[in-house]
Amino acid sequence: MAGRTDPYLNFNFHVEIDAIIVGGFSDVSGLEVEMTVEEYEEGGVNTHPHRLPGRFEYPNIVLTRGLTDYGGFWSWIERVRSESVPRKNVSIYLLDAGGTQRWGWEARDAYPVKWSGPELQADGSAVALETVELAHGGLSKMAGFPR
Helix, strand or coil: CCCCCCCCCCCCEEEEECCEECCCCCEEECCCCEEEEEEECCCCCCCCCEEEEEEEECCCEEEEEECCCCCHHHHHHHHHHHCCCCCEEEEEEEECCCCCEEEEEEEEEEEEEEEECCCCCCCCCCCCEEEEEEECCCEEECCCCCC
């Protein structure tokens, strides 16, 4: 079975914002790229519309993690609300079982558009979670990946 490659597990990853690891996250979603398709109906061609490539769209990236004493996300939201919109590069790395970075994606010029705090329940025992949603200027695979 030489050359066998098993798929990577999706629970082993870390997130960097402006080249700084900002802690462990329980969930990252929004790693998507989708091209829109424009339909053009040409006179005399009654069998089908022409389907032409459009522009790429990138959904927001959503980061979820346990609420900690780190207030960086809240500070970032506050700056967006009161001043300018500070944009940062966000890197997401998928690690193998040994902790080596195997895949990497970068969202350029990201900024927070939504912050959600924990749902507080007196009878619950779940971890308090915060969620940050980031708009960005495009998602790309980082150079040198996969390794």
